[in-house]
Amino acid sequence: MPQRSSTNGNWSFSPYTRRKHQRHLAPLPEAIVISAVQQKHTTPTDDDEGVPKVRTTMEAEKQEEFNLQKEFEWVLREEVHQLLKKLKFILIECAHRFPVPLYENEGKKTEKFILSVQPPDQLKAILTLTGDTITQADISFKLSKSPHQIQRTSITQDSPWKLQQVQDAANHLQQAINHIDDVDESYHFKTSDEVMHVVGNILEALQRGRLSLVIPKKKPIDELIKGRNMKSLTPNLSEDLAVSFYLQSHKLIIAVYQLTNIHGTMRFDSCQAEASINWLNEVLFMLSAGLQLCQQLKDKISVFSLYKDFKVGSRASSALSY
Template sequence: MKMLVVDTEREEALNLQIEFEWVLRQEVHAILKQLRTILVECAHRFPVPLYDNEGKKTEKFILSVSPDQLKAVLTLTGDAITQADISFKLCKAPSQTQRTSITHDSPWKLQQVQDAANHLQTAINHIDDVDDSYHFKTSDEVLHVIGNILDALQRGRNSLLVPKKKPIEELIKGRNMKSLVPNLPEDLAVSFYLQSHKLIIAVYQLLNNQGTMQFDSRQAEIGVQWLSDVLLLLMNGQKLCQQLKDKISVFSVYKDFTVGSRSPSALSY
């Protein structure tokens, strides 16, 4: 009976080894190819040059908060606001309207777009490094590649989902503020940024309240279709990576599993 149990265990381990080799030789590459298709489709949605995508797509948007508290009529070209007319009312002088603009001569750069595109490019590069001619030998090797891809995709999503927070003093002195014509007073700052599928404009006013510096803010937002598409495709890519990672993790328990080690006596179980 004991010998029968041992033989059964060895047979199960051998069958698992055979499945492991098939997964590494066939299924991993099939899933990576499917993942690459998703990510290249994602790249084509970006408004910047990426994987035969011409970029420089031009869209017009109107962001506003009633009644006439804040309004921006702008043109987004690629990863930059190339034209905008901005008007807003001040907290300390609500009857006054402040106006400024952005012109083609000095566009406002949305660095989040290029950052996300760069991380997407990195993820695709990790796939291209292990094309069909590459032979995986261990589960750890696959997990390392998948980990790199997942990390790049998460960074790409975070670039769009979580804008970097800056102190108002840094915003006031920021490079993009020099794009505004005419320049704003030194107690005012304008910020354009992406958050999830939305383009947002925020206006900040620095206030001196009995010696304590505070700030007031207003913001307006609008949905951007390509952002929704990109975030969905990135999420689909992450899900596919996670499914492959979970499957490979089952084999990683068997530390002696490598391609070509199909000898039952050499297996640990």
């Protein structure tokens, strides 16, 4: 508030305030100030943080592709030939089990078999199998049309019965081995397509060979009755009867059919007997092993086939006989 001066009678004002005196902070050290400024200007933004991550991901992908490329080259250079060599060994062992001349095996083998059912007078066959041919057989059977009469016939060496399935399977096996022989051991595969072509040919031949033994070709009964093999039987059977020999998996089977006419409707009765053949069991096992090995190689190469740019050097003229 205003106060009067005691000396000269003039009015004067003394400032009055309730504010507290301000405290001045000590200045920060220069090093701390500089560090704070640098940190402000170098603090990464969200966009900056993504750059190293992208760069790291790209480098990892390039490294992975590089490793796959090196593995691919090794597979083409080494593993393909190793597997083909192993596969050929299996198939040659398979060829040696066949009872027909195939890849320097012993040739035709002779075995005797008895095929029968219970009761034995319903159907029985005692036969000799030489290679892929039934050279001798004594067959007896009794079907429902004539329940009290046993019929007999036979196969002689003069008119043998050929099992075409054996020769078909042997031909397909020989073809698979030939596909392997067409690849020179020193040849360097350049692309996955080359390997897939070779493996595909081998796989197809082995599949056909196996199917020849596992799934017999079915014929209509009238075709069986008029077939060439029926003329091998002595004495000949009546025109309403048919006999068939075939392989199914590891078994040799004989089937007898009788065609009947019931009130204008044609039907047939049948009966069959079988015997197990050891060499067939071994052949099928080795064919399956060969197929599995082919499929493993095919699956491995298929992985590299996803990378279309994968190849070894420039594509040279192939050593394969396509």
